[in-house]
Amino acid sequence: MRSIIILLAAVLIANSALAEPVGKPIPIGIAVGQTTNVALFGEEQVNGAKVAEKLLNEKGGIAGTPIKLMFQDTGGDEAGAINAFQNLISRDKVVAIVGPTLSQQAFAANPIANQAQVPVVGPSNTAKGIADIGEYVSRISAPMTLVAPNSLKRALKMNPAIKNVAVVYAQDDAFNVSETGIFQEAIKELGLNIALIQKTSVKDTDFTTQITAILGANVDMVVMSCLAADGGNMVKQLRQLGFEGTIVGGNGFNSPNMYPVCGKLCTGVIVAQAYSPKAENAENQAFAAAFKDMFKKDPAQFSAQAYTAVKVIVDALNEVQASGKDVAGMDLAELHQNLNKALVASSYETPLGEIVLDQNGEVTQKTFYVSQIKVSDDGKTGAMELLPE
Amino acid sequence: MSAFFDQYGFLMVAIVQQALLGMSLWYPLMAGQLSLASIGFYSLGGYIAAIMGTNPWFAPWREALGPAIYPLQWLIALIVSALIGLAVGIPALRLRGIYLALATIAFVQVLNVLVLITDVTGGAVGLFGIPQPFVSRLGYIWFFGPLLVLALIFSARLTRTVAGRSFMAIRDDELAAQAMGISTTFEKVRAFVIGCALAGVTGAMSAPFLNTWNARQSSFDASVACLAYVLIGGARSIWGPLLGAALLVALPEVLRPLKDARLIMNGVVLVVACIYLPQGLAGLLASLRRPGKEAGHA
Structure with missing residues (x-):
């Protein structure tokens, strides 16, 4: 032994x-x-x-x-x-x-x-x-600290009349929770009014409750921090139930998986991106x-x-x-x-x-992008078109 | 040899940890009650340990107690889990049928939402940087190993006591058990609370083991996995949860060289086990030892 x-x-x-x-x-x-x-x-x-x-x-x-x-x-x-x-x-x-x-x-x-x-x-x-x-x-x-304010500024440039904003985020997803914090700060800094905040889950498929509240608050813009599948569904339902204002999506929307979910109703959504395949x-x-x-x-x-x-x-x-x-x-x-x-x-x-x-291994990224979704006529494929600075 | 332990140390301890979660469902099942609450108490216990391990408010405690903070975490997790188990169990267990399963699913959901909206739990990101009592993952066997041995001894003793026999009487025929003078609600709550307490302590041990704790620990998938350990392993033997966890936790890892096919193989094994082993792995072993005798029951 x-x-x-x-x-x-x-x-x-x-x-x-x-x-x-x-x-x-x-x-x-x-x-x-x-x-x-x-x-x-x-x-x-x-x-x-x-x-x-x-x-x-x-x-x-x-x-x-x-x-x-x-x-x-x-x-x-x-x-x-x-x-x-x-x-x-x-x-x-x-x-x-x-x-x-x-x-x-x-x-x-x-x-x-x-x-x-x-x-x-x-x-x-x-x-x-x-x-x-x-x-x-x-x-x-x-993290999205730079790009989120950029995308909001772009949206304001396209529609200067925006005043009231609804914020939506998936509360069970770590990335989206931190992103919405950045969005909300940026909204306040731009002098806009956060009319209401709605929480969702990345597993949700039906957003009627949240959308009813958003439509009732009469907002000009919805800022969403969700992932592709739930976010795509929510955009689709927002449009179907008659929301006509601007929609800004966070980095979770930066995925081709969005297009088949919401089809043509996605067109026009402004997306804050950490990466664009069209970057030069x-x-x-x-x-x-x-x-x-x-x-x-x-x-x-x-x-x-x-x-x-x-x-x-x-x-x-x-x-x-x-x-x-x-x-x-x-x-x-x-x-x-x-x-x-x-x-x-x-x-x-x-x-x-x-x-x-840096010395600690933390990253600083210099360039971010703001794009607009354009879904092609078949409703399944599309592209993120870079918006100029 | 040391390379083997480096590679599989975490896995071996994870088997014991998951077996304990399986055992926590085994007690209510012994009284015929289907509970899915274990994962909720596991999560609760983990949060208690994670908060006590990382929150600045507890810094003086950590300094004063040193490693003794761990047993204190277990004790608090045990007490809190048992109390909440009582609160959830009493109303649900006065009824007969599947109400406990429903109430426990609801309990886990409520707990998850609470965790996501509370600051002290770290929200969706959770808590991280939990202090480590051991350098290697294998060291955690000193947490989970003795607890498993205790739980096994307790289970083996339980099957021979009045309480254990009452549990089994309720499982076999609740009406008959009541007619025999067994207070069925009391016994069912007792079996349920034992399970809750064990799950809570397992959770408190698991937070440092996983380095981090978050709301994803108590997903519905995880509660079904715990149930699968008991059912595949065998709900009528004290070895069932251990055998089931050993098979279900180790299989995907041992099959890793198969790459994408590993989860398919994993699924095939599960289906085969469900069809051919109604008494679970423990039942299979018993019938191998006593050929003929158990075959009729299987």
């Missing part, structure tokens, strides 16, 4: 002391929700990451060594995210992780990676406090063309953000390489530390425009 224990202890010690080389091709983990109700976003993220793998490897990867993406499904819950992270860290031995999809999942899983000293880049986590989880946690997804920077044009080539449609925001997250990691790996170290020949733990140092306090050219990660 004692000899078994000693043997076990020896194995444990030997294992932990063993230096782990970096795998070839260089493995980068993608842990997003490919199943459950998060899959709508997760699929877009997977597509964006795949384009990144192809494009960045064509550019030579890291000094000739290609990267390889390792996908682990997180599902929609916290436990799934932790499991996916542990698989990427212990089995796939990745150099960094892109994920998870939801902020709540990030609060659960990122501390695990931080403890294992594996850099994490959040592709779509917008809640306050993500970058504060730890030294090894960064994100490329900016060179990085985005290369990305959007490659994406269209691969998936026969325009990239959505979640795809662009996933691409950006992978690109930020590859850029940082190249920076490590440029500092005179051979990334492919390094010890994995050493690379984790070097990579994390290279990741933060740098700026990157990405499809989202120029972004800057």
Whole structure:
């Protein structure tokens, strides 16, 4: 019995002391929700990451060594995210992780990676406090503080008579709750009157109660922070029940999944966007063309953000390489530390425009967009047309 | 070996944690009562631990108590859950039939809305940065493991006491049990409250385990999953919830190499288990041990 224990202890010690080389091709983990109700976003993220793998490897990867993406499904819950992270860290031995999809999942899983000293880049986590989880946690997804006021100003420019505003938000969704706070502040700053606030759920399909209240308050504009499916339904029902004023949607509307839900009734809705496939920077044009080539449609925001997250990691790996170290020949733990140092306090050219990660891993995005939805005659496809500044 | 524990440590503890949630439904089921409340008390217990762990108001408590704050969280979760369990259970359990299931679904919904509109719970984002008593996820076995052992011993003893036998009498025939002089409402409430208290303590242990706590912990899907642990594992054996949780929690993870096909396989196993194992996994094991004897019941 004692000899078994000693043997076990020896194995444990030997294992932990063993230096782990970096795998070839260089493995980068993608842990997003490919199943459950998060899959709508997760699929877009997977597509964006795949384009990144192809494009960045064509550019030579890291000094000739290609990267390889390792996908682990997180599902929609916290436990799934932790499991996916542990698989990427212990089995796939990745150099960094892109994920998870939801902020709540990030609060659960990122501390695990931080403890294992594996850099994490959040592709779509917008809640306050993500970058504060730890030294090894960064994100490329900016909160909507700048774009929300812009979209309201655009709406006012199109219709200066707007005075009374109704605010709608999905109270069970973290992103929309924080976004509506920004919207409400911006509305007050523009000197408009918030006539009423209506709460919905991302699971709702019938909005008659809220719409009756909105119509009764006689407002000129409705500002909505909802996701694509519920928001699309609400826009449809608002129009069907006779609302004729301006509708401004938050970033949750920034998805092609809107069009089939509300059809032609979506046309004219103003959307605040963190990303537009029509943005004119060179990085985005290369990305959007490659994406269209691969998936026969325009990239959505979640795809662009996933691409950006992978690109930020590859850029940082190249920076490590440029500092005179051979990334492919390094010890994995050493690379984790070097990579994390290279990741933060740098700026990157990405499809989202120029972004800057500060020392803490928090992102600042320079450019945001305001677009107007235009649904084509078949009622199923459409486009977000950029509104000029 | 250590790589194995790194990779599957969280999963192993998660099995024990989910088994405890299954057990909390097992007690009311023992008295023939279908409850979906466990996930609500799990959520409640988690919030108690998360608030006590992160809210600045409790900072002096955390400093004064050190690691002793954890047992205090469990105790408070236990008391609050038992009291609310009483309040929900008494009106619902005076009636016969499915009213407990309905009342408990409603309770979970009400709790979720309350959580979303209250500031102290962090709203939709929830609470995060919960202090950690252990460095590795596997360490949490020292929380959940002893609780599971206690719950199993308690269950095994319970089946031999008057209370346990009353529960089973009510399950088999409520009218007959009443005629025998059993106070059916009292016993049903007792079984329900035991379950609520266990779910509350499990929740209080789970908040640090998951690092974060939010309203998504008590979704309807999660309450159905808890019920599935008991039904797939076997509602008539004390080992049922553990076996069911082990199968249902581990399967999607063990099947991870199958990529997209893993959830299909998971579904196939569930359907097969429902059709061929009416007594659950525990029933299957029992009939393997005593061939012939159990076959008639299955």
